[in-house]
Amino acid sequence: MNPLSAYLLLSAMLFSLGLAGALTRRNAILVLIGIELMLNSANLNFIAFWRYSPHPEALTGVMFVIFSIGIAAAEAAVGLSIIVAVYRHFRTTDLDKINYLKG
Amino acid sequence: MTISFLLLAAITITGTAAAMSLKNAVHCILALTLGMVGLAALYLQLGAEFVGLTQILVYVGAVAILAVFAIMMTRSRTSETAAGSDPSRFSGLVTALLLFTVLAVAICTGISSQTLGGTPPEATVHAVGVALMQRFILPLEIIGVLLTAALIGAGMLAIEEKGEGR
Amino acid sequence: MPEMIDQIFVRLMHWIIGYVPTSLQPLCSAILSAVAILVVFATIFAIITVLERKGLGRMQNRYGPNRAGPWGLLQPAADGIKSLTKEDIVPHSSDQLVHLMAPILIVITSFLVYAVVPVGKNMVMADLNAGVLFFFAVGSMVELSVFMAGWSSRSKYSLLGAMRAIAQMISYEIPLVLSGVVAIMAAGSLSTVTIVNMQAGYTGIWPHWYLFTPWGITGYILFMIGATAESNRCPFDMPEGESEIIAGYFIEYSGFKFALFFVAEYLGMLATSAMAITLFLGGWAAPFSFLTWIPSWFWFFAKLLLMMMVFIWIRGTLPRLRMDQLMNFGWKFMLPLSLINLFAAGLWHFLPSGPTRWSVDSLLLLLSCFLLSRGLRRNKWFQERTYRFAS
Structure with missing residues (x-):
């Protein structure tokens, strides 16, 4: 197996773990963490592709990851404050119990 | 496939798998930081020094602390009730497993090693x-x-x- | 001859490494540097504890420790033996693994940051490309271990203490980093060695330290205030306010684990001081051009001890702040001022050198400092004081 495939496999595994977490957890905070994990696996892909690309001096992969980390930080901040606001209303962070819009 | 890669990959997978499966929410966050540190070490190994250190600064220093604060502020019941027979839980796991299988097959068959750049880049x-x-x-x-x-x-x-x- | 004494430790290390096979040399060099850091900074920690107790005693008109050894100099050894032989009590309901990991993690991270601190000419363990970033990234792990300690004890007091400590550390980390950024801007590098080298050289007898510029002195003062808050020192020591929450996040620790938290606190203080010296005080450079014959490592440690003395002096002088005062000060004074300081440093770069940029920069910083401190005190006189819990 070449080194790039190893990194891509690891990244695929992280993505699946994040997806599994986001689908099965009920705590809203942990669902958010699962989504963060999926973002991070994409970052690992970018870095691995950048490292083994024919023209790494363009730094595109690194730049992409830097901006992606920035966006992930903003997403975590807003997401967690939304969870806190929702908690104040429903008194729970269990996603199965927050069901006013279910009809 | 060096030993350091295998070690770091094992740390990352252990941390993230624990983060997604432990019952106590705070334990999940602590396990997640382990996974993130492993990921940052992988970035360092790949030669992206700045990204690796930023990863530690953002995820361990900021996101984990933020998540922990959110857990403390929401007083959410720290341990979920584990329902193994829950159908939605089962289908979620199956979906993730299927996705991983598809991705793994695609990765193992799709990449030829001729096009890879050999020299480690200077970032x-x-x-x-x-x-x-x-x-x-x-x-x-x-x-x-x-x-x-x-x-x-x-x-x-x-x-x-x-x-x-x- | 001075060159010889200056490089004596570097040569010693090269001499030792010469005896190991070539393949093991990098590993051996790393281990030797790590051992040197562990020994030297642990010794300085011991010296500082006794210095602090003696100094505080002098300020409070009492003797301080004077029983163990001559003038109480063996006090750290006595303390160490006491904490090693004490019973290690772990609360029954605590989270055992996390409770054990917290002190270990906090000590490891406190030692790890010294890897990028240049303690003398050619004396740095790892000259990383992004040394300052490494310092702050690893330093931010301390917050997590503080939380682990407070949460795993399952005690209300320790949880409150941990939450206070983390809120304070996060609030003051931003001005701490931003005030350090001016030195990075001026040097054009994140490597600690390059930053020190950029401050080398003298005009007359005066060195080219970043401290001797308007933005440099502002940045230095902000950095030191941030460092005091970051290491939970007086006057920012609410996290362990003994009158309210007994001892903060490490109440439930005893024996050697308690001592580890104590060590980590002092090591953190030393590390931020060392970073302040690197960023603003020229690292290991001599303060006057005619003193350059004294070895570089002597100057580094002399500066470090001097800064510790200032810390002790502040602790003996100032009373503890309230939580709201602390937050107001951090977010409404330190943060805006450090942003303005960044602007002033940029302005300095683009203005022609000479008295113009001195006066423009000083005026800008003094004016904003004055206005921000007015803003802190505003509507204090007309506000009726309400007591939420005491009425």
């Missing part, structure tokens, strides 16, 4: 800084605006409104 902090200030100046400005908006928005959302609560 010095200087080069990253120059690129950020010249080619990528517009995205940098936009991310600055985005982060400011997120800061104000998060503050506005989480602030306690008058008459609410208590």
